[in-house]
Amino acid sequence: MKRKDDTKRTKMLDAAAEIILQEGAAAISTIKVAKAVGVAQSNVYLYFKNKNDLLLNTYQRELSRIRSAGDTFQYFNDAALPIEQRVESYVHSIYDYAIEHPDSLTLIEQIKMLNLSEMDLFNTDTVVIDLITEAIQQGYLKNLPVNLHMVTVFNIMHRHALNLKENLYSKDQYSYKEISQMVLDAIKATKR
Amino acid sequence: MKRKDDTKRTKMLDAAAEIILQEGAAAISTIKVAKAVGVAQSNVYLYFKNKNDLLLNTYQRELSRIRSAGDTFQYFNDAALPIEQRVESYVHSIYDYAIEHPDSLTLIEQIKMLNLSEMDLFNTDTVVIDLITEAIQQGYLKNLPVNLHMVTVFNIMHRHALNLKENLYSKDQYSYKEISQMVLDAIKATKR
Numbered sequence: 451m452k453r454k455d456d457t458k459r460t461k462m463l464d465a466a467a468e469i470i471l472q473e474g475a476a477a478i479s480t481i482k483v484a485k486a487v488g489v490a491q492s493n494v495y496l497y498f499k500n501k502n503d504l505l506l507n508t509y510q511r512e513l514s515r516i517r518s519a520g521d522t523f524q525y526f527n528d529a530a531l532p533i534e535q536r537v538e539s540y541v542h543s544i545y546d547y548a549i550e551h552p553d554s555l556t557l558i559e560q561i562k563m564l565n566l567s568e569m570d571l572f573n574t575d576t577v578v579i580d581l582i583t584e585a586i587q588q589g590y591l592k593n594l595p596v597n598l599h600m601v602t603v604f605n606i607m608h609r610h611a612l613n614l615k616e617n618l619y620s621k622d623q624y625s626y627k628e629i630s631q632m633v634l635d636a637i638k639a640t641k642r
Numbered sequence: 643m644k645r646k647d648d649t650k651r652t653k654m655l656d657a658a659a660e661i662i663l664q665e666g667a668a669a670i671s672t673i674k675v676a677k678a679v680g681v682a683q684s685n686v687y688l689y690f691k692n693k694n695d696l697l698l699n700t701y702q703r704e705l706s707r708i709r710s711a712g713d714t715f716q717y718f719n720d721a722a723l724p725i726e727q728r729v730e731s732y733v734h735s736i737y738d739y740a741i742e743h744p745d746s747l748t749l750i751e752q753i754k755m756l757n758l759s760e761m762d763l764f765n766t767d768t769v770v771i772d773l774i775t776e777a778i779q780q781g782y783l784k785n786l787p788v789n790l791h792m793v794t795v796f797n798i799m800h801r802h803a804l805n806l807k808e809n810l811y812s813k814d815q816y817s818y819k820e821i822s823q824m825v826l827d828a829i830k831a832t833k834r
Contacts (some may be wrong), residue, residue: 464802474756476666556755563668563752592824594816596799602828604795624786632784636794636828 459497461487466508475560510560512554519547533590548611555608592639602636651689653679658700669751679795701753704746708750725782733822747800784831794828
Protein backbone atom coordinates (compact mmCIF):
# COMPACT_ATOMS: atom_id res chain seq x y z
CA MET A 451 0.00 0.00 0.00
CA LYS A 452 1.26 3.45 -0.87
CA ARG A 453 2.25 5.75 1.97
CA LYS A 454 0.68 9.21 2.08
CA ASP A 455 3.04 12.14 1.88
CA ASP A 456 2.13 15.59 3.21
CA THR A 457 4.46 17.38 0.79
CA LYS A 458 2.73 15.70 -2.13
CA ARG A 459 -0.69 16.61 -0.78
CA THR A 460 0.42 20.23 -0.45
CA LYS A 461 1.72 20.20 -4.02
CA MET A 462 -1.62 18.90 -5.25
CA LEU A 463 -3.51 21.64 -3.41
CA ASP A 464 -1.07 24.23 -4.78
CA ALA A 465 -1.63 22.91 -8.30
CA ALA A 466 -5.40 22.96 -7.83
CA ALA A 467 -5.25 26.58 -6.61
CA GLU A 468 -3.11 27.58 -9.59
CA ILE A 469 -5.48 25.95 -12.10
CA ILE A 470 -8.52 27.61 -10.48
CA LEU A 471 -6.88 31.05 -10.61
CA GLN A 472 -5.79 30.59 -14.23
CA GLU A 473 -8.80 28.81 -15.70
CA GLY A 474 -11.62 29.00 -13.17
CA ALA A 475 -12.88 26.45 -10.67
CA ALA A 476 -14.99 24.68 -13.30
CA ALA A 477 -11.79 23.81 -15.18
CA ILE A 478 -10.38 21.68 -12.36
CA SER A 479 -9.87 17.94 -12.84
CA THR A 480 -7.85 15.31 -11.00
CA ILE A 481 -5.99 14.52 -14.23
CA LYS A 482 -4.86 18.16 -14.61
CA VAL A 483 -3.66 18.23 -11.02
CA ALA A 484 -1.83 14.92 -11.51
CA LYS A 485 -0.08 16.29 -14.62
CA ALA A 486 0.92 19.52 -12.87
CA VAL A 487 2.45 17.62 -9.97
CA GLY A 488 3.96 14.93 -12.18
CA VAL A 489 2.19 11.89 -10.74
CA ALA A 490 -0.36 9.39 -11.99
CA GLN A 491 -4.03 10.31 -11.66
CA SER A 492 -4.55 7.34 -9.32
CA ASN A 493 -2.08 8.99 -6.96
CA VAL A 494 -4.39 12.00 -6.57
CA TYR A 495 -7.17 9.67 -5.38
CA LEU A 496 -4.90 8.53 -2.58
CA TYR A 497 -5.27 12.01 -1.08
CA PHE A 498 -8.69 13.14 -2.32
CA LYS A 499 -11.83 11.05 -2.80
CA ASN A 500 -12.83 12.89 -5.97
CA LYS A 501 -12.77 16.24 -7.72
CA ASN A 502 -15.21 17.84 -5.29
CA ASP A 503 -13.19 16.64 -2.32
CA LEU A 504 -10.14 18.28 -3.90
CA LEU A 505 -12.12 21.53 -4.33
CA LEU A 506 -13.44 21.41 -0.77
CA ASN A 507 -9.93 20.90 0.62
CA THR A 508 -8.55 23.75 -1.50
CA TYR A 509 -11.36 25.93 -0.14
CA GLN A 510 -10.82 24.91 3.48
CA ARG A 511 -7.08 25.52 3.26
CA GLU A 512 -7.74 29.14 2.22
CA LEU A 513 -10.26 29.56 5.04
CA SER A 514 -7.79 28.27 7.61
CA ARG A 515 -5.18 30.65 6.20
CA ILE A 516 -7.49 33.58 6.86
CA ARG A 517 -7.95 32.31 10.40
CA SER A 518 -4.25 31.94 11.10
CA ALA A 519 -3.17 35.23 9.49
CA GLY A 520 -2.36 38.20 11.70
CA ASP A 521 -3.36 38.46 15.32
CA THR A 522 -6.95 39.61 14.92
CA PHE A 523 -8.55 36.18 14.89
CA GLN A 524 -7.98 35.61 18.61
CA TYR A 525 -9.98 38.76 19.29
CA PHE A 526 -13.05 37.99 17.28
CA ASN A 527 -13.13 34.52 18.73
CA ASP A 528 -12.95 35.79 22.34
CA ALA A 529 -16.43 35.72 23.89
CA ALA A 530 -15.25 37.85 26.82
CA LEU A 531 -14.83 40.91 24.58
CA PRO A 532 -17.71 43.25 23.72
CA ILE A 533 -19.54 42.28 20.54
CA GLU A 534 -18.68 45.56 18.73
CA GLN A 535 -14.99 44.87 19.20
CA ARG A 536 -15.32 41.29 18.01
CA VAL A 537 -17.21 42.26 14.84
CA GLU A 538 -14.72 45.05 14.18
CA SER A 539 -11.85 42.53 14.58
CA TYR A 540 -13.52 40.22 12.09
CA VAL A 541 -13.92 43.01 9.54
CA HIS A 542 -10.33 44.13 10.10
CA SER A 543 -8.97 40.60 9.72
CA ILE A 544 -10.70 40.17 6.35
CA TYR A 545 -9.38 43.58 5.22
CA ASP A 546 -5.77 42.77 6.18
CA TYR A 547 -5.95 39.33 4.64
CA ALA A 548 -7.60 40.55 1.42
CA ILE A 549 -4.91 43.15 0.81
CA GLU A 550 -2.09 40.73 1.46
CA HIS A 551 -3.67 37.77 -0.35
CA PRO A 552 -6.21 38.98 -2.92
CA ASP A 553 -5.83 35.74 -4.91
CA SER A 554 -6.82 33.72 -1.88
CA LEU A 555 -10.21 35.47 -1.74
CA THR A 556 -10.55 35.02 -5.51
CA LEU A 557 -10.02 31.29 -4.97
CA ILE A 558 -12.70 31.16 -2.28
CA GLU A 559 -15.11 33.09 -4.50
CA GLN A 560 -14.37 30.90 -7.52
CA ILE A 561 -15.07 27.71 -5.58
CA LYS A 562 -18.22 29.18 -4.00
CA MET A 563 -19.51 30.08 -7.47
CA LEU A 564 -19.61 26.40 -8.43
CA ASN A 565 -22.56 26.05 -6.06
CA LEU A 566 -21.65 22.48 -5.24
CA SER A 567 -24.78 21.29 -3.56
CA GLU A 568 -23.17 18.51 -1.54
CA MET A 569 -21.07 20.93 0.42
CA ASP A 570 -22.66 23.90 2.00
CA LEU A 571 -19.56 26.04 1.86
CA PHE A 572 -20.99 28.84 3.95
CA ASN A 573 -21.52 26.45 6.81
CA THR A 574 -17.88 25.41 7.02
CA ASP A 575 -17.02 28.83 8.41
CA THR A 576 -18.66 28.16 11.78
CA VAL A 577 -16.66 30.62 13.91
CA VAL A 578 -17.79 33.52 11.74
CA ILE A 579 -21.37 32.24 11.56
CA ASP A 580 -21.48 32.00 15.36
CA LEU A 581 -20.12 35.52 15.80
CA ILE A 582 -22.59 37.05 13.34
CA THR A 583 -25.52 35.10 14.81
CA GLU A 584 -24.64 36.29 18.31
CA ALA A 585 -24.21 39.90 17.13
CA ILE A 586 -27.66 39.75 15.48
CA GLN A 587 -29.19 38.39 18.68
CA GLN A 588 -27.61 41.18 20.70
CA GLY A 589 -29.11 43.71 18.27
CA TYR A 590 -25.70 44.95 17.15
CA LEU A 591 -26.00 43.65 13.58
CA LYS A 592 -29.07 43.91 11.33
CA ASN A 593 -31.55 41.07 11.61
CA LEU A 594 -30.78 39.74 8.13
CA PRO A 595 -29.53 36.35 6.84
CA VAL A 596 -26.02 35.57 8.09
CA ASN A 597 -24.71 34.97 4.58
CA LEU A 598 -25.78 38.48 3.48
CA HIS A 599 -23.52 39.85 6.22
CA MET A 600 -20.68 37.57 5.14
CA VAL A 601 -21.06 38.41 1.44
CA THR A 602 -20.98 42.12 2.26
CA VAL A 603 -17.76 41.94 4.29
CA PHE A 604 -16.09 39.56 1.87
CA ASN A 605 -17.00 41.23 -1.42
CA ILE A 606 -16.27 44.84 -0.46
CA MET A 607 -12.85 43.91 0.97
CA HIS A 608 -12.09 41.62 -1.97
CA ARG A 609 -12.98 44.28 -4.58
CA HIS A 610 -10.91 46.90 -2.74
CA ALA A 611 -7.94 44.50 -2.64
CA LEU A 612 -8.30 43.73 -6.36
CA ASN A 613 -8.49 47.46 -7.12
CA LEU A 614 -5.18 47.93 -5.29
CA LYS A 615 -3.65 44.94 -7.08
CA GLU A 616 -4.77 46.36 -10.44
CA ASN A 617 -3.37 49.80 -9.47
CA LEU A 618 -6.73 51.52 -9.82
CA TYR A 619 -5.58 53.63 -6.88
CA SER A 620 -2.90 53.54 -4.21
CA LYS A 621 -3.28 52.17 -0.69
CA ASP A 622 -3.06 55.59 0.97
CA GLN A 623 -5.88 57.01 -1.19
CA TYR A 624 -8.53 55.28 0.94
CA SER A 625 -7.96 54.53 4.61
CA TYR A 626 -9.01 51.39 6.44
CA LYS A 627 -11.45 53.63 8.32
CA GLU A 628 -13.21 54.67 5.09
CA ILE A 629 -13.43 51.17 3.61
CA SER A 630 -14.52 49.53 6.86
CA GLN A 631 -17.11 52.29 7.38
CA MET A 632 -18.88 51.10 4.23
CA VAL A 633 -18.92 47.53 5.52
CA LEU A 634 -19.95 48.40 9.08
CA ASP A 635 -22.71 50.78 7.95
CA ALA A 636 -24.12 47.94 5.85
CA ILE A 637 -24.14 45.29 8.55
CA LYS A 638 -24.76 47.26 11.76
CA ALA A 639 -28.33 47.63 12.96
CA THR A 640 -29.79 51.04 12.21
CA LYS A 641 -29.95 53.17 15.34
CA ARG A 642 -33.45 54.15 16.35
CA MET B 643 -20.84 35.03 -48.63
CA LYS B 644 -23.01 33.73 -45.78
CA ARG B 645 -25.85 35.91 -44.64
CA LYS B 646 -26.08 36.70 -40.94
CA ASP B 647 -29.18 35.54 -39.13
CA ASP B 648 -30.38 37.16 -35.90
CA THR B 649 -32.12 34.02 -34.71
CA LYS B 650 -28.89 32.07 -35.04
CA ARG B 651 -26.96 34.74 -33.18
CA THR B 652 -29.53 34.62 -30.37
CA LYS B 653 -29.24 30.82 -30.23
CA MET B 654 -25.46 31.11 -29.92
CA LEU B 655 -25.75 33.60 -27.06
CA ASP B 656 -28.33 31.35 -25.37
CA ALA B 657 -25.99 28.37 -25.71
CA ALA B 658 -23.06 30.39 -24.33
CA ALA B 659 -25.17 31.47 -21.34
CA GLU B 660 -26.21 27.87 -20.69
CA ILE B 661 -22.62 26.59 -20.80
CA ILE B 662 -21.45 29.35 -18.44
CA LEU B 663 -24.18 28.57 -15.92
CA GLN B 664 -23.53 24.82 -16.09
CA GLU B 665 -19.73 24.75 -16.30
CA GLY B 666 -18.47 28.23 -15.51
CA ALA B 667 -17.29 31.03 -17.80
CA ALA B 668 -13.81 29.51 -18.12
CA ALA B 669 -15.35 26.46 -19.78
CA ILE B 670 -16.70 28.40 -22.76
CA SER B 671 -15.38 27.71 -26.26
CA THR B 672 -16.62 28.50 -29.76
CA ILE B 673 -16.59 24.79 -30.58
CA LYS B 674 -18.90 23.99 -27.63
CA VAL B 675 -21.29 26.74 -28.69
CA ALA B 676 -21.23 25.50 -32.29
CA LYS B 677 -22.03 21.95 -31.13
CA ALA B 678 -24.89 23.14 -28.89
CA VAL B 679 -26.47 25.11 -31.75
CA GLY B 680 -25.74 22.43 -34.35
CA VAL B 681 -23.56 24.46 -36.71
CA ALA B 682 -19.91 24.40 -37.78
CA GLN B 683 -17.39 26.26 -35.62
CA SER B 684 -16.63 28.59 -38.56
CA ASN B 685 -20.25 29.69 -38.41
CA VAL B 686 -19.77 31.05 -34.88
CA TYR B 687 -16.95 33.28 -36.15
CA LEU B 688 -19.41 34.85 -38.58
CA TYR B 689 -21.13 36.39 -35.56
CA PHE B 690 -18.32 36.71 -33.00
CA LYS B 691 -14.68 37.58 -33.64
CA ASN B 692 -13.42 35.16 -31.01
CA LYS B 693 -14.21 33.57 -27.67
CA ASN B 694 -13.81 36.82 -25.74
CA ASP B 695 -16.10 38.65 -28.13
CA LEU B 696 -18.70 35.95 -27.51
CA LEU B 697 -18.27 36.41 -23.74
CA LEU B 698 -18.49 40.19 -23.99
CA ASN B 699 -21.69 39.96 -26.04
CA THR B 700 -23.21 37.49 -23.58
CA TYR B 701 -22.34 39.91 -20.80
CA GLN B 702 -23.74 42.94 -22.59
CA ARG B 703 -26.98 41.19 -23.42
CA GLU B 704 -27.56 40.55 -19.69
CA LEU B 705 -26.75 44.18 -18.86
CA SER B 706 -29.22 45.46 -21.44
CA ARG B 707 -31.84 43.09 -20.03
CA ILE B 708 -31.42 44.70 -16.61
CA ARG B 709 -31.86 48.09 -18.23
CA SER B 710 -35.01 47.16 -20.12
CA ALA B 711 -36.67 45.27 -17.24
CA GLY B 712 -39.44 46.94 -15.28
CA ASP B 713 -40.07 50.65 -15.35
CA THR B 714 -37.46 51.82 -12.85
CA PHE B 715 -34.68 52.44 -15.36
CA GLN B 716 -36.32 55.58 -16.77
CA TYR B 717 -36.29 57.06 -13.27
CA PHE B 718 -32.66 56.52 -12.41
CA ASN B 719 -31.67 57.84 -15.81
CA ASP B 720 -33.72 61.05 -15.38
CA ALA B 721 -31.41 63.92 -14.41
CA ALA B 722 -34.41 66.08 -13.48
CA LEU B 723 -35.20 63.90 -10.45
CA PRO B 724 -33.49 64.35 -7.05
CA ILE B 725 -30.36 62.22 -6.64
CA GLU B 726 -31.79 60.24 -3.67
CA GLN B 727 -34.70 59.12 -5.79
CA ARG B 728 -32.45 58.14 -8.69
CA VAL B 729 -30.11 56.08 -6.50
CA GLU B 730 -33.09 54.44 -4.81
CA SER B 731 -34.53 53.58 -8.25
CA TYR B 732 -31.23 52.02 -9.25
CA VAL B 733 -31.11 49.88 -6.09
CA HIS B 734 -34.75 48.88 -6.55
CA SER B 735 -34.23 47.93 -10.19
CA ILE B 736 -31.35 45.62 -9.31
CA TYR B 737 -33.45 44.07 -6.52
CA ASP B 738 -36.43 43.41 -8.78
CA TYR B 739 -34.26 42.06 -11.55
CA ALA B 740 -32.18 39.85 -9.22
CA ILE B 741 -35.27 38.18 -7.77
CA GLU B 742 -36.81 37.56 -11.16
CA HIS B 743 -33.57 36.56 -12.92
CA PRO B 744 -31.01 35.32 -10.38
CA ASP B 745 -29.20 33.33 -13.11
CA SER B 746 -28.69 36.49 -15.12
CA LEU B 747 -26.69 38.05 -12.28
CA THR B 748 -24.78 34.78 -11.87
CA LEU B 749 -23.86 35.01 -15.55
CA ILE B 750 -22.63 38.58 -15.15
CA GLU B 751 -20.61 37.60 -12.07
CA GLN B 752 -19.13 34.55 -13.78
CA ILE B 753 -17.95 36.58 -16.77
CA LYS B 754 -16.58 39.35 -14.54
CA MET B 755 -14.58 36.77 -12.60
CA LEU B 756 -12.59 35.91 -15.72
CA ASN B 757 -10.92 39.29 -15.36
CA LEU B 758 -10.49 39.60 -19.13
CA SER B 759 -8.03 42.44 -19.28
CA GLU B 760 -8.95 43.55 -22.79
CA MET B 761 -12.45 44.45 -21.79
CA ASP B 762 -13.02 46.60 -18.81
CA LEU B 763 -16.40 45.20 -17.99
CA PHE B 764 -17.20 47.72 -15.29
CA ASN B 765 -16.84 50.54 -17.77
CA THR B 766 -19.49 49.17 -20.13
CA ASP B 767 -22.14 50.11 -17.60
CA THR B 768 -21.80 53.86 -18.18
CA VAL B 769 -25.30 54.94 -17.09
CA VAL B 770 -24.75 53.46 -13.63
CA ILE B 771 -21.20 54.79 -13.39
CA ASP B 772 -22.44 58.29 -14.27
CA LEU B 773 -25.22 58.13 -11.69
CA ILE B 774 -22.90 56.97 -8.90
CA THR B 775 -20.23 59.52 -9.82
CA GLU B 776 -22.79 62.32 -9.72
CA ALA B 777 -24.22 61.11 -6.40
CA ILE B 778 -20.69 61.06 -4.91
CA GLN B 779 -20.06 64.60 -6.16
CA GLN B 780 -23.32 65.75 -4.60
CA GLY B 781 -22.22 64.21 -1.30
CA TYR B 782 -25.13 61.76 -1.25
CA LEU B 783 -22.96 58.66 -1.66
CA LYS B 784 -19.69 57.90 0.15
CA ASN B 785 -16.57 59.20 -1.53
CA LEU B 786 -15.30 55.71 -2.39
CA PRO B 787 -14.41 53.99 -5.69
CA VAL B 788 -17.45 53.63 -7.96
CA ASN B 789 -16.93 49.90 -8.37
CA LEU B 790 -17.13 49.36 -4.58
CA HIS B 791 -20.60 50.90 -4.71
CA MET B 792 -21.57 48.71 -7.66
CA VAL B 793 -20.20 45.53 -6.07
CA THR B 794 -22.15 46.25 -2.89
CA VAL B 795 -25.50 46.74 -4.64
CA PHE B 796 -24.94 43.83 -6.99
CA ASN B 797 -23.65 41.23 -4.52
CA ILE B 798 -26.14 41.82 -1.71
CA MET B 799 -29.10 41.68 -4.12
CA HIS B 800 -27.65 38.66 -5.93
CA ARG B 801 -27.05 36.70 -2.70
CA HIS B 802 -30.55 37.50 -1.45
CA ALA B 803 -32.02 36.33 -4.78
CA LEU B 804 -29.99 33.10 -4.65
CA ASN B 805 -31.12 32.52 -1.06
CA LEU B 806 -34.74 32.78 -2.24
CA LYS B 807 -34.05 30.49 -5.20
CA GLU B 808 -32.45 27.94 -2.87
CA ASN B 809 -35.41 28.24 -0.47
CA LEU B 810 -33.25 29.36 2.44
CA TYR B 811 -36.20 31.55 3.37
CA SER B 812 -39.38 32.85 1.76
CA LYS B 813 -39.81 36.19 0.02
CA ASP B 814 -42.08 37.63 2.73
CA GLN B 815 -39.57 36.87 5.50
CA TYR B 816 -37.45 39.89 4.57
CA SER B 817 -39.00 42.97 3.01
CA TYR B 818 -37.52 45.04 0.20
CA LYS B 819 -37.15 47.80 2.80
CA GLU B 820 -34.93 45.62 5.02
CA ILE B 821 -32.70 44.34 2.22
CA SER B 822 -32.34 47.75 0.54
CA GLN B 823 -31.58 49.33 3.92
CA MET B 824 -28.43 47.23 4.13
CA VAL B 825 -27.37 48.38 0.65
CA LEU B 826 -28.24 52.04 1.18
CA ASP B 827 -26.55 52.19 4.60
CA ALA B 828 -23.38 50.87 2.94
CA ILE B 829 -23.29 53.31 0.05
CA LYS B 830 -24.83 56.50 1.47
CA ALA B 831 -22.50 59.10 2.95
CA THR B 832 -22.47 59.05 6.74
CA LYS B 833 -24.42 61.96 8.14
CA ARG B 834 -22.33 64.39 10.18
